[in-house]
Amino acid sequence: MTTQDGADAVTGDLAAEPKRPQRPAQRTDLFLGDLSVGQIFGSATYQIGVAEIKRFAGEFDPQPFHLDEAEAARSLFSGLAASGWHTAAITMRLLVGSVRISGGIVGAGMDVLRWPKPVRPGDTLRLECEVLEVRPSTSHPDRGLTKVRTTTLNQHGETVQVLVVNLVVPRRPRDEAGACPLAPAQPRSQ
């Protein structure tokens, strides 16, 4: 699906299921021991429409290059572009459906957040998430931390956002069947 394919027709109906899943999403809740360095998770896709870009920008980032095609054409972006915070929010939506950590996705700080290319009306976004680190917490024996790089790509395979985030991940309870409670896949010393 390209920017020519009816950019206005589908404007990010987040209540609906995404239309073209890239890979099967993770369907069971993940504990620290289920994660290992180098694991890669895909995501569903999300098409962003021009009305949605303007709505988000009107509420949170009211600048001409996110709101008005003519002014955007004369700006540094050379055309209408989504707010980077909109891209970040869509990325979170895709991440919640993709990397299903037990107890939810709880951030413990970001290392990187950048937007190398603008997101344009009609773009179809998806994620590639790579596990970079997995380590038990030294202060909380019931949890650990994982560092994940989420790369948000458009339909041309171009990177529109890179986010490296540290997530809190619970360890599997000792009494859970089949668990290896205190041995994360790739432990690292603190």
Place this chain on the structure above:
Amino acid sequence: MTTQDGADAVTGDLAAEPKRPQRPAQRTDLFLGDLSVGQIFGSATYQIGVAEIKRFAGEFDPQPFHLDEAEAARSLFSGLAASGWHTAAITMRLLVGSVRISGGIVGAGMDVLRWPKPVRPGDTLRLECEVLEVRPSTSHPDRGLTKVRTTTLNQHGETVQVLVVNLVVPRRPRDEAGACPLAPAQPRSQ
């Protein structure tokens, strides 16, 4: 205004002017030469309501601790909390109205983004923005970069978000009256 003060009554009507500006916002467009290390900008305030927290989370961060009071009470957050991406988006809204850079606020990468405390329904947020660096671009003579730390505070003075962001800032055109076109306030070597 505290969380007891009608958290549901005002749910972030972003079209309206904020009700209690902390300090006068910057009203003229800023060029690189207008910025200097140590400058501090305040912002208007923004009260966030429970309905708005759930609406944003339902669209972009559909996790129980952002959507359901009872489940949130049992979560790591011990109560309903706004999505960090919602806090980031509100911060952008306040920043656009506060630090009026000529041509708009265009990010060139984040150094820090973290959420030390949850944002709760009814919280009233404001920014303190400090200029940390100002330097001319070595590759683009018409612009420079500034590093700004935006601290988002609640009504108790507690920090709910820290964002350190690098912004692209144009240099004042040579023909503009009163300008000192090529002498930024605090130039630094590359």
